[in-house]
Amino acid sequence: MGIELHKEEPLISVIVPVYNGQDYLTGCIESIESQTCGHLEIIIVNDGSTDRTAAVCDSLQASYDNVRILNLDDKGVSAARNAGMEAAAGEFITFVDADDRLLPDMIRILYDCMVKTRSDAAGCKFFMWSSEEEWRQAAGAVEMRKAKPREADDPENDISGADRPAMQTRTYDAGSYLQEELLCGNSRCWSKLYRRELIGKARFREGLTIGEDMLFLVQLLPHVHTITETAYAGYGYYQNPSGAINRAFTPRYMDQITCWRLAREEILRMDEGADAQVTALWMTGIMLTAGKLAGLDAAGRRANEKYVRMCRESLREAMQIPGAYRRLSAGYRLKAVLFRVFPHLYLWLYHLHNR
Numbered sequence: 001m002g003i004e005l006h007k008e009e010p011l012i013s014v015i016v017p018v019y020n021g022q023d024y025l026t027g028c029i030e031s032i033e034s035q036t037c038g039h040l041e042i043i044i045v046n047d048g049s050t051d052r053t054a055a056v057c058d059s060l061q062a063s064y065d066n067v068r069i070l071n072l073d074d075k076g077v078s079a080a081r082n083a084g085m086e087a088a089a090g091e092f093i094t095f096v097d098a099d100d101r102l103l104p105d106m107i108r109i110l111y112d113c114m115v116k117t118r119s120d121a122a123g124c125k126f127f128m129w130s131s132e133e134e135w136r137q138a139a140g141a142v143e144m145r146k147a148k149p150r151e152a153d154d155p156e157n158d159i160s161g162a163d164r165p166a167m168q169t170r171t172y173d174a175g176s177y178l179q180e181e182l183l184c185g186n187s188r189c190w191s192k193l194y195r196r197e198l199i200g201k202a203r204f205r206e207g208l209t210i211g212e213d214m215l216f217l218v219q220l221l222p223h224v225h226t227i228t229e230t231a232y233a234g235y236g237y238y239q240n241p242s243g244a245i246n247r248a249f250t251p252r253y254m255d256q257i258t259c260w261r262l263a264r265e266e267i268l269r270m271d272e273g274a275d276a277q278v279t280a281l282w283m284t285g286i287m288l289t290a291g292k293l294a295g296l297d298a299a300g301r302r303a304n305e306k307y308v309r310m311c312r313e314s315l316r317e318a319m320q321i322p323g324a325y326r327r328l329s330a331g332y333r334l335k336a337v338l339f340r341v342f343p344h345l346y347l348w349l350y351h352l353h354n355r
Contacts, residue, residue, distance in 0.1 A: 011091055015081055047074055105234060
């Protein structure tokens, strides 16, 4: 059955959306059940899976007394996470994708960070793995570091008591977190623990599949007093060969452009001075989407011509924002100009380069 629940600890809700995850869901849940922070409920949201995921969910629920199953009809990851939040009973909430795994101390380290700093949320770094051997090596390396004797000159502000990297923490207010974390790439909703009162009525924007994490965090920032980040890499991000980042272009990739446009509107309400920085990220998203279009063959690019035009029009709009273009790297500046002036030549050249 599930690990023993410690009533003196607050309940933490772990929300796991899954779609066709029969091959990796069990490993994910077992890593959550192995957490040293004991008072957990695990909410698996099966979002209309067509493989044996439902049977795996039933087996996990029978094996662990803290697992609950919700079933949706293929509503998308945002709707699945929202359903999990609606059902969650925990004072704290965290999200784990079904093909990822957690090292045993991750949730406890984030919880201890929040208690020590009185933060509204805490996040940690992540590492990538793509095989069981890589996962075992990563987990073993952490266990080896934990087994080493503590140094006499260790700082007194040891939050985890388990791993030296966990001591390297920084606490941000909302403005500094926006500038130094979210707009610098830390826009993921996973690998973080949130107080329920911070989330409140905020929800993921349904219908979006790329960038919805970042929009969720942007919603939370106006209500943030402090957020703490730790250097501890406790979240294992699986490099899934069938994951969204590795798939050929589909219209859903346009969500990346939509999300940055929406995020820009929200961020400017908090910090008008961030316009050039956030618009540069919007432009980067446009060029990444154009790169996916370039991966198609000639017939595929012709069939998706309207999306080529939409990318080009969005780029033209973004390049009008003062200072945004200069914030791009030299390589992205060259790409942006070439795509804006000669979109089809750019896609053809990019296609040849990738081949």
